[in-house]
Amino acid sequence: MTVHVSPESCPALVLNADFRPLSYYPLSLWSWQDAIKAICLDRVNVVSNYDRVVKSPSFEMALPSVVSLKDYVKPARYPAFTxxxxxxxxxxxxxxxxxxxxxxxxxxxxxxxxxxxxxxxxxxxxxxxxxxxxxxxxxxxxxxxxxxxxxxSVHDLHNNGRAFPPNHLHQSWLDYLYWDIELEP
Known part of the structure; x- marks a missing residue:
């Protein structure tokens, strides 16, 4: 039996060029459409894919689960006061x-x-x-x-954000997120 997985349930984790998430809370995620657009515009590298493919009459692509920016985005040192x-x-x-x-x-x-x-x-x-x-x-x-x-600092908020993981973490994201995961020896 084939299980239909909606593309909407396949967001891409967005990493900076140094392979760190742009933000932890909220987790830096793009819709599959935005991720594919960024790939076509050559703004990101695909790090990992879902087992899901999107097709058009002339195009077929695996949905990216993790992408990294090609250009490093320097994070702000201090977050906005909100x-x-x-x-x-x-x-x-x-x-x-x-x-x-x-x-x-x-x-x-x-x-x-x-x-x-x-x-x-x-x-x-x-x-x-x-x-x-x-x-x-x-x-x-x-x-x-x-x-x-x-x-x-932004670093302080990132550290705190790690304590509040989203409801869904795709397996391909775990190597790039530093939640309380036991590492193998």
């Missing part, structure tokens, strides 16, 4: 109680007391802790963040 990146820096957990539910962010030094919206003053917080802390100073209420807020 809510998602704050959560990723803080490993998607409240910095006051450790909860992973109902996350928002909190100004450690409240804005009403001169605190700014910066990497060094914002932490992930669950809604109950955020409401409990309100506009009070951490030391006044005994709510000190587990980790002092800091400006992360």
């Amino acid at each position: 809510r998602f990146n704050v959560f990723l820096r803080d490993r998607f957990q409240c910095q006051y109680c450790g909860s992973k539910d109902d996350l928002t962010f909190d100004h450690v030094i409240p804005r009403s007391r001169g605190g700014r919206t910066t990497w060094e003053n914002v932490v992930a917080a669950c809604a109950p802790c955020n409401l409990r802390k309100a506009n009070r100073m951490p030391r006044d209420i005994g709510m000190i963040p587990m980790q002092a807020p800091y400006r992360p």
